[in-house]
Amino acid sequence: MRELACDVLVIGAGPAGLAAAATAAEGGSRVVVVDENPEAGGQIWRSAMVHGPHPETSALAARALARGARFLTGATVVDAAGANTLFAVDGAGPIMLRAGRLVLALGATERFLPFPGWTLPGVFGVGGLQALAKNGLEIGNRTIAVAGSGPLLLAVAAWLEQHGAHVLGVFEQAPKASVVRFGLGLWRHPRKLAQAVALLRVLRQVPRHHDAWPLRAEGDGYVERVTFSVSGSERTLQVDYLACAFGLAPTTGLGALLGCDIAGGGIVVDALQHTSIPEVLCAGESTGIGGVDCALAEGVVAGHVASGHDDRARAACRRRDRERGFAETLGQAYALRHELRGLPSPETIICRCEDVPWSVVAESDDVRDAKLKTRAGMGPCQGRVCGGALEFLKRWPRDSVRPPLIPITLGELAEVGAALNRTEDQTR
Template identity: 45%
Template sequence: MKFDILIIGAGPAGLNAAHAAAQAGASVGIVDDNALPGGQIWRQGPGHRAAGPARAVLDALAARSNVALLSATRIVQALPGRRLLAQRPDRALTLAYGKLIVAAGARERFLPYPGWTLPGITGAGGLQALIKGGMPVRGERIVIAGSGPLLWAAAVTARQHGAAIAAIVEQASPQAVRRFAAGLVHTPAKLAQALRMRFDLRATPYWCDAYIAEAIGTTRVTHARARRGNGEVLVECDRIACAYGLVPNTGLGEALGCRLETHAGAPAIAVNEWQQTSAEAIYAAGECTGVGGMELAAMEGRIAAYAALGDDANARHLFAGRERYRRFAMRLHAAFELSPALRALPQPDTVFCRCEDVAFRDVARHASWRDAKLQTRCGMGPCQGKICGDAAAFCFGWPQNGQRPPFSPARIDTLLHAQMTA
C-alpha cells in the first residue's frame, strides 16, 4: 500500500492532519494500534461514541474515498525507501509513503511506591480507557492521584459511570494550582471545561501538596495511605488511579532518525515551525513533540499536513493559534512540575520493574539505565521499559537508549514478510 501522506496515530493530531491532507486531494493512510480511532482523549468503546469535534472529523474522513484507516495496526520496523513494516491481526503489510507524519501521542508516567502493583491500581488515563472499554465501576470507591488536569477528567468519567471519588490527590502546591487556574482566562475553551469539571466534582475532596505513599491490601487494594503536607490520611478504597503526567512517545520518531529535544523534562521529537523533523520527509505533531493538550495537538496536525503538501499559506495561518496553546502548555508544565520529594517514594524492596519483578534496591545500585538493564533485566519485559524507564529517568536522571526493531511484539510471519519484500 502506498500513500502520499501516511500518518501514525489516530488521536486529535493524526485525525486533523488526515482531514487537512484529504481535503487537499492527497491519498492518506492512518495507522493506529487501537481498535477504533480517537486516541486516548477521544477514545471510543461500547456505549461511548465520539462526539463534538471528534465526531465531526471522523465523519468527514469516513466520507472521503482517498482515506484509508488501518486500525488495530502496529508499526514493527522501518524499511528502506520510505517504507514501514506493519502488523495487523490477520497479516503483515508494507506501507510506502511520500511524506510521513508521526502523531504517536504520549503515555502516562508511573512512579513506583509501596503496593503499587496490587490489583485494582491503574493510571488515571488507564482508568478512563478501561471505563470507556466497558469496565463497570458503579459503587466503587476510587482514589485518583498523581498530577495534572488528567486527574479531573478521569474523576469525571468515573463519577459519570457510578463510582464514588474518595479523593483527588494532587502533588502540586495549592499556590501553583491557583496560578494555573487563573491563567485559564487566556484559553476560554479550557476555562469553560475546567468550570464544568469543578462543578461536577464540587463535593469531591481535592488535596494539593499530597501524594500516595502506600497502597495497602492483600489480594487487591483496600486502602490508600496519602501523605498530605506534614500529615498522613488513610483512605478506604476499591481502586487507585495514579499517574504523574504524560511522557511523549518518541520511540518511532527516534528509530526513524528524528532528533529529540528535552521538553518539560522529558524527551520529545524536535520539530521546526512547519512541524518538520530533522529526518527527510518526516513530520511530527501532537503530544509526541511535547505534551500540550488536545487543541494544540489538533492545530499541529493540520500544520504538519499543510506543510507536508507544500501549502505554506494555510499552515502559517494556524501559527498564532498554535502559539496561544503552546503558552497554555508552558503554564501547565510550570504548575504541575513534579516535586523532588516523589523520588523518595520507593522503598528498597519496592518493585521497580513490574514486568521482570526487579526491586528498587537492585536498580539503584547501578550507574546507568543500560547497566541496570544488563545486570537486572529491568526494562526488558513486555512493556520494553515504557513504565520503569520513565521512572528511572525521573528517579535517577538516566537517559534511555533508543528503540530498536521490532518496535512492538511481532509474529514470525511478519518478520519474514520484511525479508521477502526487502
C-alpha cells in the same frame, strides 16, 4: 507481503493524527492513517464499546474519508527501513507502508511513579481506569481515590463521579499556590476556563488535596487501603480502586527508531512541525504534552506541510503558538517535585514485566547498563511503563529503542526482516 502506498502516511489516529489526515487529504494528498487501536480517536476520544464513537472523531474522519483517505486500525507500526518505508502488523500479518511523507502523531502514555504496593490489582492509571470503565469495568458505587498530577486527575475524577463512582479525594502532588496561579491564568483561554469551572462544579463535594501523593498501597492480594502524604501528614483511606498517574510522557519510540532528535522527553520539531529527519513531521503529544487543542492545532500545521501547502501551514501557526504557550504554563504548574524521587522502597518493583526491584536498578549508570545487568525495560511493554518512571527517577532519557517496537510472532519477524533486506538491497 501486503503493501499500501500513499503520499502522506499518518501514524496515530488521535486528535493530532486525525487533524493532519483531514487537512492533508483536503490538500490533495493520498492519505493512509494507521493506528494500533481498533478504532480511531486516540486517548481522549477513545471510542467506547459502551458509549459509541466520539462525535469529533467521526467529523474529522469523515472529512478525511470524503477525500479518499484510508484508515488501517488495529495495526501497529513495528519497524522501518528509513522514513519512506514502514512495517505494520495487524491480525492478518505484516504490511509494508510506502509514503512520500510521514506524520508521526503517536500521542503519550501515562507516567507511573512506583511506590510500595503500586503493582497490586485495583491500582490503575488515571486514564487507564477511565478507558477500562468506558469499555465495561464496573465502577458504580466503587470507592476510588484519584492521585498523581495534572488536570487529567480532575477530568477523570469528574467523569467517575458522573458515572456512579464515589471519589473519596483527588490527591495532587503540585503545591496549591502553583495550581491556583495556573487557574487564574485561564482567563486567557475562555474555553478551558469554562471546562475547569464545569469540572469543579461536578467535584464540589469531593475533597481536593494539594502537596499530596500516595506513600503506599496495601491489601491482601488486592488494593484495600492507600496511605497518602498530605501536606506532610499521613492519611489512610479504604478504597476499592486507586487511580494514579503523574502526568503524561510523550510516545517517542518510532521517532527514536527513525533517528529523529529527542529532547526534553519529546520528538523535536521546528516551527512547521518538521522533525530532524527530512520528510518526517510530528504533531500532538509526541512532541510534548499540551492537551487536545494543542494536538489539533499541531496536526493542522503538519497536515498542510505534508500536502505541500507551507503557506497555509504558516497561517495556521498562530493558533498552534497560542496553544503551545498554554502547554508551557501547564508544564510549569504541574512540574513533578523532587520528593517523589524518594517514593520507591528498595523492594519496590520498577520494571513489572521483568520483576526488577528499585534496589537493583538504582545501581545502574544508564538505560543500557540497566538493560544489560537487570533486563529492566526489555519485557513485553518494551519500557513503555518503566521508561517514564526512570526518566524522572534517574533522569535517563527514553531514546533507547530497538525494533520490533512491540512483541510480534517469529513468523511476522521473519517476514518483516526479509522485506527489510529486500528494501536495503534495492536502495544499495
